[in-house]
Amino acid sequence: MFTAMAVITQPVATTRNRILDVAERLFVKHGYDGTSLRMITGEAKVNLAAVNYHFGGKEALMEAVLKRRLDWLNEERMRVLDELEASADGRPPRPHKIVEAFFGTLIGMGSNRELGGEVFLKLIGRSFTSPNGFIRALLAEEYREVVERYKQAFINALPEVPRQEVAWRFQFMLGATAYALAGSDFLQVSVQFDSDELPIEQARRLWPRLYSFLVGGMRAAIPEGDLQPLGGFGLGLSMADLEAADLDDADDAAVA
Amino acid sequence: MFTAMAVITQPVATTRNRILDVAERLFVKHGYDGTSLRMITGEAKVNLAAVNYHFGGKEALMEAVLKRRLDWLNEERMRVLDELEASADGRPPRPHKIVEAFFGTLIGMGSNRELGGEVFLKLIGRSFTSPNGFIRALLAEEYREVVERYKQAFINALPEVPRQEVAWRFQFMLGATAYALAGSDFLQVSVQFDSDELPIEQARRLWPRLYSFLVGGMRAAIPEGDLQPLGGFGLGLSMADLEAADLDDADDAAVA
DNA sequence: CATCTTTTCAAATGAACGTTTGAATAATAC
DNA sequence: GTATTATTCAAACGTTCATTTGAAAAGATG
Incomplete structure (x- = not known):
């Protein structure tokens, strides 16, 4: 029975899938710019031209890598919030339940290999601050609908908190989560892990702590x-700062 | 008087300093891998070979860019915590004061152009999740001493919270802060800004909200x-996950 | 079996990369 | 003013990059 299930759920290792799997892993390890198509096709044991044949190019490959996981995540988040609101007949769900619905679904993917496991968690954690405009734009577009719905749920659940504050705190929660997932070496320094602790065990410890913090x-x-x-605003500040602060050019700031 | 002060404090625009300024800005905009020495030297109006002459190479340039700001920040954080502990004669400082000392000093740099302003805030926010091992290693080494001291201060201030929990929460606070600073396009979607609000005004609104959240x-x-x-651990999980979870090779995981 | 489509493959293209070189110029010291 | 050092400069180095090409192989269809 276990074997049969595994056969059903595990995708066949086609050229396309092998590229997606290897690309996901290498994009996490070396970043989008630091990963060449030669590294991907080499490790996936497919021809160099296969990426362009199956996906159309490097950017389109990254898009496929992200969407493969995000489509599932978005549907799941919608479904869980549907359930939550249905079970509360009329009254808004409690805030901590909404936190669990949004971030718990994501963290849960980390323990499910077929959903990308912790590799995908790292990828999504780092993609939010990618210097590549098309990646941030893609993420913003993919997240827009779900985030809007959850934001509204938080607003309904916290009537005493101004809407603006809710939006800010949503942003802070995303940041704390993304960084915990991105898992820099710095985390190893800040948090004193047992040095031989397995990554999956670290992930198991993460959720209750993150949940409580959020x-x-x-x-x-x-x-x-x-x-x-500290240091105060107004120190060394002039109108020139306002002009110079505009870092983003028009060409990479566009979000559809 | 203003003119005199500006002359004193503003560093001379030597070749070296012009490279540092432009590099800082471009590393934020396009990332380390996405920024070429030709882009930097072109915009700084210096010869291509100047980077190798003055710094030794691209990695050493990035190191100089980061250290220029971090050295000041580390000293300031130490000084502020010294003051805090001195003024509390014997008793441990309150936790919210330690939060203010650590994160307030950083956020304060965002309004001081001579300390890098918001450009540096973005750079430091994104560097923590850089895919380049040497950047994370550099950051870990630069932060180690100060973080250890602040972590101890938190532990003293929160005797009822286990040490491990303090370390985790420190990590979460860093993440929430770094993401708020990295300022992806996604923030524009999640938080409903007045579209014509100036960046410096956004920064001013950030601190009280972040502080409260932290x-x-x-x-x-x-x-x-x-x-x-949600989704639960154990779903689709096997020993194979544990092996595959080891993403980092030895060559880029080293932290001195 | 023959035809047509899909996929794989080795090779090549032109552009961009970090770094090096050695001469020219500027700044400093005697 | 001459010798010495520090800096700038144009040019080139070898390598790697994403993408394209056209033929070969494999698979599907009748």
């Missing part, structure tokens, strides 16, 4: 509006 | 240890 941040007191960071 | 997360309830994400 809910704590989501429920925090409303900030006063005029708090200033 | 303190809320830091003070959250201690998580139960066996909470599982």
Whole structure:
């Protein structure tokens, strides 16, 4: 029975799938710019031209790699929120339940190899801050609908918190999660892991802690509006700063 | 007086400094791999060979770009924590004060052009998840001492929270902060900005909200240890996952 | 079996990359 | 003013990159 299930669920190792699997792994390890098609096709044991034949080019390959996982994730997130709202007949679901629905579905993918496992978690964690405009644009477009729906759910669940604050906190939660997933070496320094602890065991420990942190941040007191960071605004500040601050050119800032 | 101060504090635009300034900006905009020495030297209006002459190579240039800002930041963070602990004669400083000392100093750099302004904030935010091993290793080494000291301060300030939990939450705070700074296009989607709001104004709004979120997360309830994400662990999981999970090769995982 | 489509393959293209070289120029020291 | 050092410069090096090409092989269809 186990064998039969595995056969059904495990995709066949076609040229196309082998490229997707290897590309996903190498994009995480070396980044999009740092991964060449020769590295991918070499490791996947397919011809160099296969990427262009099956996907059309390097950017289109990255798009296929991301969409393969995100399509499932988006549907799952919608489904879970549907369930949550249906089971609460009329009343808005509790905030911590929405946190669990949105971020728990993602973290859960880390333990399911067929959904990309922790490789995909790292990829998605790093893609949000990719310097490549088309990647951020793709992510923004893929996330737009689901994020809007969850944001509204949070707003309904937290009537005492201004809409703007909810949006900011959503952003902060995404950041804390993405960084925990991206898993830099720095994490190894900051958090004192047992050095021989297996990655899958680390992932298991992550969720309850992240969940607790996110809910704590989501429920925090409303900030006063005029708090200033150390060093203070206005120090060495002039109109020139405002002009120079516009970093993004028009060509890579476009989001459909 | 303003003129005199500006002359004193503003570094002379030597070849070396012009390269550093342009490189900092382009590394943020296109990433390390996506920025060529020809782009840098072209925009800085210096000869192509100048980077190798003054810094020794591209990696050494990136190192110089980061260290120029981090050396100041590290000293400032140490100084602020010194002050904090001195003013509390014996008792450990309050947790929210430590949050302010660590993250407030960083955010404050965003409004000071001579300290790199928001360009540096983006750079540091993205560098933590860089796919280039030498960048993460450099950051880990640069942060090690200061992070250890602050972590201890948090542990002293939160005697009821286990040390491990403090370390995790420190990591989550760093992530939320770094992502807020990295400022992807996605933030524009998630958070409904006034479209014509100036970047410097956005930065001013960021700090009180981030501060509130971080303190809320830091003070959250201690998580139960066996909470599982949606989808659950054990689904589609086998020993093979553990082996495949080891992504990093020895060559780029080294941290001195 | 013959025909047509899909896929694979080795080879080549032109462009861009980081780095090196050695001479020319500028700055400093005596 | 001459000797010495520091810096700039144009040019070239060898390598690697994404993509294209056209033929060969494999598979599907009648």
